[in-house]
Amino acid sequence: xxxxxxAPTPAYRHYAIHVPATTANVGPGFDVAGIALSLSxxxxxxxxxxxxxxxSSPSVPSDAYTLPVITYSGLDxxxxxxxxxxxxxxxxxLYVLRCHQIPTFPSGVLIHAQNNIPFGRGLxxxxxxxxxxxxxxxxxxxxxxxxxxxxDFALMVERHPDNVTAALVGGFVGSYLSSLSPTDLAAxxxxxxxxxxxxPEDAGPEWGAHPPIPPRGIGHYVRFGWAKEVRAVAVMxxxxxxxxxxxxxxxxxxxxxxxxxxxxxxxxxxxxxxRSPPDPELIYEAMKDRVHQPxxxxxxxx
Numbered sequence: 001x002x003x004x005x006x007a008p009t010p011a012y013r014h015y016a017i018h019v020p021a022t023t024a025n026v027g028p029g030f031d032v033a034g035i036a037l038s039l040s041x042x043x044x045x046x047x048x049x050x051x052x053x054x055x056s057s058p059s060v061p062s063d064a065y066t067l068p069v070i071t072y073s074g075l076d077x078x079x080x081x082x083x084x085x086x087x088x089x090x091x092x093x094l095y096v097l098r099c100h101q102i103p104t105f106p107s108g109v110l111i112h113a114q115n116n117i118p119f120g121r122g123l124x125x126x127x128x129x130x131x132x133x134x135x136x137x138x139x140x141x142x143x144x145x146x147x148x149x150x151x152d153f154a155l156m157v158e159r160h161p162d163n164v165t166a167a168l169v170g171g172f173v174g175s176y177l178s179s180l181s182p183t184d185l186a187a188x189x190x191x192x193x194x195x196x197x198x199x200p201e202d203a204g205p206e207w208g209a210h211p212p213i214p215p216r217g218i219g220h221y222v223r224f225g226w227a228k229e230v231r232a233v234a235v236m237x238x239x240x241x242x243x244x245x246x247x248x249x250x251x252x253x254x255x256x257x258x259x260x261x262x263x264x265x266x267x268x269x270x271x272x273x274x275r276s277p278p279d280p281e282l283i284y285e286a287m288k289d290r291v292h293q294p295x296x297x298x299x300x301x302x
Contacts, residue, residue: 010108012046015139019132020170021117022124023234024162027269027287028262033174034124034166037232039116041128043089045139046110065107074115076125085203088126089113092133096153097141099213104205106140120240127163130154151221152214161219172273175221225274230283241299249295258290265289 021039025031068090070082084090084105094105113132117125134153138145145153147168154164161175269286272279 011049012110013049015045015047017043017045017132017135017139019128019135019167021128021234022163022166023122023232024124024127024160024166025292026162026172028265028289028291029162029174029269030262030289030291031160031162032176032266033172033269034162035172035232036166036170037123037234039123039234041117041125041132042114043132043136044112044114045136047106047140048108068105068109068111071110071112072115073112075117076119077113077115079119080113080115083203085205085207088129089133089136091203091208092130092153092157093137093140095157095208095211096134096137096143096145098209098211099153100141100143102141103209109140111136118236120242121236122241123234123236124163124167126243127154127158127160128167130158131164131167133157148217152216152218155218156212156214161221165219165221169221169223172224172226173221174224174270175219177219178217224270227274227276227278229276229278230273237300246296246299249299250292251295254291261288261290 019041020036021041022034022036024034026033026035068084070084070087070090072080072082081087084094089111090105097103097105115125117123117128119125131150131154134145134150137143137153138150151161151165151168154168155161155177158164159177161177162173165175166173265286265288268282272282272286275282
């Protein structure tokens with residue numbers, strides 16, 4: 001009796017996704033200015049060249065269909081959920097797919113994430129994951145979304161544009177959210193919590209099956225100049241600080257004097273960091289802030 005013929009090894013198309021860490025709320029640029037850094041989240045994505053048809057709906061079983069397999073290495077890799085319905089990368093990717101009438105992932109996808117951005121240390125780990133997820137969704141669906149549309153999807157998940165914009169376009173950027181119409185505002189809450197690492201305990205195939213499609217032009221940005229002599233140095237604390245806690249200590253009302261102080265310095269900072277050679281004294285003064293840093297100082301003192 002002849003030996004059994006081994007199943008053929010599937011062939012894959014291989015792709016890479018690179019997303020930088022970011023520092024946001026730069027100096028006086030609270031919720032406005034962000035800078036992309038050299039640390040990064042990098043994905044290696046393998047998509048089978050021949051795949052079974054995906055189920056017609058998330059709840060339709062298929063013996064030949066398999067969900068994506070996710071692996072992680074690098075910082076904080078042991079704390080990341082590996083279910084594609086609970087992992088932030090794939091949840092965002094699935095949101096993008098479903099907004100384009102693609103109910104689930106392609107079969108047999110392999111995703112490896114190399115993470116060099118520490119969680120909860122102010123270096124945009126969740127923003128990088130959101131951008132990586134949006135790029136992954138565009139890749140898996142063959143959507144070829146423009147940067148503007150990618151940003152729309154990212155801002156439906158992460159509502160603070162400074163981190164995600166810098167992670168998407170790189171460099172030193174200023175960004176803002178558009179004033180949405182009442183209809184668009186009704187669609188601004190999707191079944192992905194703003195507290196990004198959290199997810200419902202029952203997250204599964206049907207969770208978020210019919211999400212709202214993002215309005216177009218949610219966010220806008222401009223890239224500022226950056227002098228070749230200027231380098232960014234990130235100092236990472238030994239403890240995590242939740243975004244909700246950091247925002248919770250900020251006042252609801254500011255004085256006109258403090259707002260004018262920040263506006264003056266932000267206007268100068270966007271030019272000061274581009275001047276070659278740099279003026280250290282000008283940059284030092286332009287980095288001062290009265291909107292967020294004084295109130296958050298008590299959270300990071302040791």
